[in-house]
Amino acid sequence: MARTQGSHSDITGPRVREAALALFARHGFAAVSMRQIASAVGVQAGALYNYTPDKQTLLYDLMRTHMEDLLAAWDSQTPTGGALGALETFTRFHIRFNTRRADAVFVSYMELRNLSPENFEVIEGLRRDYETRLETILRQGAREGVFAVSEPRIASMAVIAMLTGVNTWFREQGRLSLAEVEAIYWEMVRKSVAA
Amino acid sequence: MARTQGSHSDITGPRVREAALALFARHGFAAVSMRQIASAVGVQAGALYNYTPDKQTLLYDLMRTHMEDLLAAWDSQTPTGGALGALETFTRFHIRFNTRRADAVFVSYMELRNLSPENFEVIEGLRRDYETRLETILRQGAREGVFAVSEPRIASMAVIAMLTGVNTWFREQGRLSLAEVEAIYWEMVRKSVAA
DNA sequence: GATTTAACTGAACACACGTTCAAATCAAAG
DNA sequence: CTTTGATTTGAACGTGTGTTCAGTTAAATC
Numbered sequence: 001m002a003r004t005q006g007s008h009s010d011i012t013g014p015r016v017r018e019a020a021l022a023l024f025a026r027h028g029f030a031a032v033s034m035r036q037i038a039s040a041v042g043v044q045a046g047a048l049y050n051y052t053p054d055k056q057t058l059l060y061d062l063m064r065t066h067m068e069d070l071l072a073a074w075d076s077q078t079p080t081g082g083a084l085g086a087l088e089t090f091t092r093f094h095i096r097f098n099t100r101r102a103d104a105v106f107v108s109y110m111e112l113r114n115l116s117p118e119n120f121e122v123i124e125g126l127r128r129d130y131e132t133r134l135e136t137i138l139r140q141g142a143r144e145g146v147f148a149v150s151e152p153r154i155a156s157m158a159v160i161a162m163l164t165g166v167n168t169w170f171r172e173q174g175r176l177s178l179a180e181v182e183a184i185y186w187e188m189v190r191k192s193v194a195a
Numbered sequence: 196m197a198r199t200q201g202s203h204s205d206i207t208g209p210r211v212r213e214a215a216l217a218l219f220a221r222h223g224f225a226a227v228s229m230r231q232i233a234s235a236v237g238v239q240a241g242a243l244y245n246y247t248p249d250k251q252t253l254l255y256d257l258m259r260t261h262m263e264d265l266l267a268a269w270d271s272q273t274p275t276g277g278a279l280g281a282l283e284t285f286t287r288f289h290i291r292f293n294t295r296r297a298d299a300v301f302v303s304y305m306e307l308r309n310l311s312p313e314n315f316e317v318i319e320g321l322r323r324d325y326e327t328r329l330e331t332i333l334r335q336g337a338r339e340g341v342f343a344v345s346e347p348r349i350a351s352m353a354v355i356a357m358l359t360g361v362n363t364w365f366r367e368q369g370r371l372s373l374a375e376v377e378a379i380y381w382e383m384v385r386k387s388v389a390a
Numbered sequence: 391g392a393t394t395t396a397a398c399t400g401a402a403c404a405c406a407c408g409t410t411c412a413a414a415t416c417a418a419a420g
Numbered sequence: 421c422t423t424t425g426a427t428t429t430g431a432a433c434g435t436g437t438g439t440t441c442a443g444t445t446a447a448a449t450c
Contacts, residue, residue, distance in 0.1 A: 012427085028308060030225035034408060046410075047428050055408065110305055113223060151379050154371075157364060158357050158383055165356025169349075176349075184346050188353055192387035207397080229438060241440075242398050250438065 015041045016051045021062050025103035029059050029111045059111055060119040066104040067126035073097055074133055083141030084190070090134055091189045092182045094163045099178060102167050109164075131156050138193060148195040159189055210236045211246045216257050220298035224254050224306045254306055255314040261299040262321035268292055269328055278336030279385070285329055286384045287377045289358045294373065297362050304359075326351050333388060343390040354384055 019040035023032045034055055038045040052058040074097075079089035098105045112120060134156040141147035149155040163185060170181060214235035218227040229250055233240040247253040269292075274284035293300045307315060329351040336342035344350040358380060365376060 026308065028223060028225055030223050031309070033406075035406085043427095044429055045408080046430075049409070050427065113221065114226070150382075151371075154364075154376075154379055155383065158360060158380065161360025161363070162353050162357040165353060168356070169352060176346075181349075184349055185353065187345075188350065188387040191389055192383040194386055228436075230436085238397090239399050240438085241400075244439070245397065 012041065012043065012047070013051050016048055017058075017062060017065075020058055021103050021107060024059065024062070024111065025106045029055075029107070029114045056114070056116060056119070059107075060115055060123070062104065063108045063111070063115070063123050064126070066101065066108050067123060067130070069101075070097060071126060071130055071133075074130070082146070083137055083144055084146050086137045087134075087141065087147075087189065087193070088186055090137060091159075091163060091186045094160065095166055095182050095185060096178065098164060098167055099170050105164065105167055131160060134159060141193070146195055147193045149193050155193060159192070162189070207236065207238065207242070208246050211243055212253075212257060212260075215253055216298050216302060219254065219257070219306065220301045224250075224302070224309045251309070251311060251314070254302075255310055255318070257299065258303045258306070258310070258318050259321070261296065261303050262318060262325070264296075265292060266321065266325055266328075269325070277341065278332055278339055279341050281332045282329075282336065282342075282384065282388070283381055285332060286354075286358060286381045289355070290361055290377050290380060291373065293359060293362055294365050300359065300362055326355060329354060336388070341390055342388045344388050350388060354387070357384070 016037065020032070020037050023036055023040060033045075034048055035045045038048055041048075048058075052061065074090075074093060077089055077093055079086040081088070108123070112123065115123060131153075135152050138147055138149050138152040138155050138159075142149050142152060166181060166185065170176075170178075172178075176184075211232065215227070215232050218231055218235060228240075229243055230240045233243055236243075243253075247256065269285075269288060272284055272288055274281035276283070303318070307318065310318060326348075330347045333342055333344050333347040333350050333354075337344050337347060361376060361380065365371075365373075367373075371379075
């Protein structure tokens with residue numbers, strides 16, 4: 001069992017996923033060839049098949065990892081201040097997490113149609129899980145009387161769509177800092193569901 | 196000059212665009228072949244080149260037509276009731292227009308990266324024009340004191356992102372009617388920018 | 391009914407695709 | 421220093437790609 005430690009696969013594996021994510025985000029899954037990914041990593045196309053059974057699974061793994069990271073990151077948050085505090089925590093968390101992983105967010109949203117039906121179901125389930133986290137906050141706030149939302153499920157999708165929209169224009173070096181963007185969106189979110 | 200009236204191109208031309216739009220929306224521009232489009236229309240691939248110089252221009256024309264239709268449709272609206280009335284008109288208009296043209300909206304958003312730089316600039320300019328329509332309403336409302344928006348440009352993108360998000364879940368035969376959806380979103384939009 | 395010509399076919403072009411696999415490579419273990 | 425086997429190469433497989441174009445078809449005009 002030679003080369004179990006420090007073997008190239010420890011390096012090449014992550015690099016394949018990084019290169020694939022960047023290329024899929026820029027050009028789209030269907031427009032990127034295995035040879036392009038291999039070239040970005042610095043290997044021949046055949047070598048990629050040590051790291052993924054096929055192109056479709058490579059995409060699926062990237063999307064699943066992203067969604068699981070998102071859920072795990074949110075679940076490690078510890079909001080305080082009741083439903084209102086939880087909503088603020090969620091708003092700021094979502095903007096911060098998603099702007100830092102723009103490629104993964106983009107791919108996970110745009111390439112759903114390139115997944116097999118079974119893989120699609122898994123990713124869609126994870127997305128629903130995330131939406132439910134926000135829905136739960138809105139539902140609780142509505143019960144407590146601090147929010148006025150007649151349709152918590154739809155409100156949660158509306159808020160998430162608004163927040164994810166930041167990714168289409170936000171640039172690290174832009175006029176507004178991330179903190180300022182968070183503040184602007186938090187004000188809009190807060191008011192949009194206010195009682 | 197025979198066959199100038201009732202010629203097949205009057206029929207085939209629109210059908211090519213319809214088929215391309217539906218296929219691009221479902222599978223993505225890069226994943227759809229000219230032969231697939233031709234097959235959906237009922238002709239051979241070569242015949243498509245009577246209607247478009249190439250595949251890329253076909254996409255561009257679909258996107259440009261959609262954006263121009265959107266702008267023209269909005270510009271034909273006659274909102275009343277000041278900035279608040281205009282915002283309600285915009286909200287309801289955007290939801291109604293976009294849910295009726297889900298394929299075109301989807302393609303116009305997802306396939307921007309498949310446009311040549313020059314074509315991209317045109318489409319992006321039209322999108323900015325549309326955003327400016329809403330921004331103008333928000334700016335006016337802020338000046339009049341009926342809205343509280345510190346960043347009208349960003350607020351307009353936030354609102355549009357939220358409203359366009361309806362397309363990801365709304366189904367004609369679903370639990371909620373379009374009128375109900377409009378009402379839910381109008382309440383959220385109104386409150387989100389309320390003074 | 392002959393003429394005109396828009397519309398379309400069908401084959402071909404050169405190239406790129408995802409994937410496979412025997413052979414070569416080379417770092418670590420003995 | 422030899423052995424081992426994980427890793428990668430490089431060529432090949434069959435299939436599909438966007439696009440071109442000489443030739444065929446058929447509808448409208450005279």
